[in-house]
Amino acid sequence: MRRWVVFLLYGLSLTASVAQTTDTIIDPKIATVLLYPQVGSTVAGGSPAQALNIPLVKLDDQAQSPLQLEFDDLTANYRSFRSKIVHCNAGWVRSVLNDIEYTYEYNDVPITDYQVSIGTKIPYYHYKYMVPRLKLPGNYVLVVYNERNRNEILFTRRFRVYANLVSVEAAIRFSTDVSRQFNDQQVDLAIGYRAYQSQVTSPQDDFKVVIRQNYRDDRTVTDLHPTNVRSFDQVLEYRAIDLRNTFPGGNEYRFFDTRTVLSRGNYVERVDRKAEKTTAYVQTDRPRSGIAYTQFDDFNGLYVIDHRETGDGATGADYIETVFTLLVDELPNVDVYANGAFNFWALNSRNRLTYDPSIGGYQGRIWLKQGVYNYNYSVTGLAPPLTRSGIRLDGNETLIEGDFSQTENVYEVFVYNRLPAARADQLIGYYTINFGQRK
Template sequence: MILEIMPRRLKQFLLFFAVASGIPHTFFAQSVESISDADHIKTIQFYSDSEFTNIPIIELGKPIKITFDDINGDEADYYYRITHHNFDWTPSVLFKNEYLDGFDEIRIVNWENSFNTLQLYSHYTLTIPNEDTRRLKVSGNYIIEIYNDDDQVVFSRKFIVYENRTTVKVYIKRSRDLNFINTKQSVQFEINSPNEILRDPKRTVKTLVMQNNNIGQGITNLIPQFTIANQLVYKYDQESGFWGGNEFLFFDNKDIRASNAGIGRIDLQDIYHNYLHRNVVRANRRYTYNPDINGNFVIRNLNADNNNVEADYAWIHFSLECYEPLDGGTIHLFGNFNNYVLDESTKLLYDKESGLYYTKRLFKQGFYNYRYVLLKPDGTIDPGFISGNFDETENEYTVIPYYRAPGARYDRAIGKGIGNSANITN
């Protein structure tokens, strides 16, 4: 509790003092949790090698680009801060010059205002390397914070920088537990390290397993079951099992003035309002394949040359027909459009007159995946309450191995593996 109210500078000073004095780092360590973005900050995107990525997992030495919009449109000044973290997202003991070549806490100078849009906004772009921040020196977990002139963080994002030191093979299996064979998918994988000996792997090697790049619900407690020469084998079932979920729903308003298969009605007030067709509970229905982009989104305006500043914003209206008792829980929108964070802006309200749950949210023009989930009173998420869970669902799984050699001071991310449940086997 003391750390939560302690000023940032004081926490950094105490951390450095602890390292210099030999005090265990965990005495001051505090895992970083996801925070909601400021209301006026929208459409945060990461790019690696000029390609958009749902969660930034970037090879060491490759460039990074971050873009976002400020719908206040007042050309405000923003700055960035980069910090290095351990596997469990507690701050690492590395000093800034050990993981960063150059400087951070620098103003973002690349911005432009929207053009020919009803919603005014300023579009900001940060690219690393740049003349101030030349490169990230080491692999591992990072957090970038964007803050304003008052040192208030308007948003932060986790990202992972990995070294291509291992080969990770990922296999998706149906659950061996008959109670979950039709609803769960288990992730099995092998880590091959031909060029580096991973000493005492049960203690020094950790892994992050994610479904659809949702880092907030990743599995992190797996240890290798077998070691065969330079190969670590993980053949877990329930321990590495994820609910299959269902294919994401979508809407596409690249033509903001036209209805389509997802948008039933258009209204123009101060800006455009797009009303989606009513959604229903899918948990009590059979699985139906529907191609999606696994929770992601793509910005596009059918009539624009530059989507960054010519794509407009619209209020998207959602409605859901649900008669299942919530038992004190709340229904939320869920997707990478806001980094999978559930807050008041994603919460659906109940309208007694229509019998529907509803909400509206501001989105930049494009193609979006979304899903409805139940947030239980204990803070856990039930992903299948509305959508259902099916072993046939197409999901993408990512495995990141980390290694801290005996005596080392930080956790290196030493590879990346990807598997898809489209290839699921028994």
């Protein structure tokens, strides 16, 4: 009995120390944190394209498509890590549920699967961990911490488990605001709850709907209310006349390829190979906001780790000092960033660029593992901050990249509900739609 009390207190102490529920790397020696479901067949060592699967899995498919966590420890020394799963409500605030209410196993698991990098100039340990099955659909945060000090959290990573208990339909079109029809995209949707009606007491109030663009939690619309309740059909329609369901179209993401450093990959100007490190210079960029939209394929901001020579990106890919250069006149009182999923879309010192008058533009260096990366440029410090249809955009990407309503973007719809007398939100509906997808 005493042992179980100690275990319970141990878990509560860790949960209490989780200060945030965002995608965040706290330890600077942790890099390339990937979390994705294993979908379909894989080749030996895993398929690089698997990482393009976002951290979301259907409740009934967890056994067939489990979530796989991968990350690197750049200390190049073995460290003992443990993981814990925290349940959150629709707004990513920790719920009051106890571990036993949403987990099948003890919620504090060691991460024991690791490999050492092979033939890389920057040595590292590569860790893998399979996320255990969960009982409830909803929002979760995977917390990884130092086994020797449970208060030393290394990183946190969001993921979702969903159940399709309601039906969702969505359509994307150019904005109905005449002034923004060439720049914005509008999401109209409908939710059918006929199969779920026994759990619904007030249809217009019971559902929380979230729309997300390009898998980015910094590009979401929340607090949506139905504009029409068709009680006989058990259908809720969301066609907001205040344009809250409108997103800036953005632009196709820029990309570069560093899967090999023996030659220049796509959009890499040159590669400097030295004994202690390799430096890759991404093709010099310029603003695109003042030029016509150009169509090309991208990963919608995501990236893939791979190593062309060995085919093993997990342990064969090296860390490259990647140099970004943006030629633009100096912007007073403004910070410029090279932004992408590789930094969880965060704007911080890691991806900030500095103005260099000798080149007439901004430049920055970021250590990135070999692969194919999507990115764009974002700025902060503009007054007033850019807002659009209820979205407060922490970084202004319009200034450098432009907004075009023709841009290919993927949208997701999440539907949450809290059952009568329940203590937490559940994710009961999920739908994805790709606007402008190339055939």
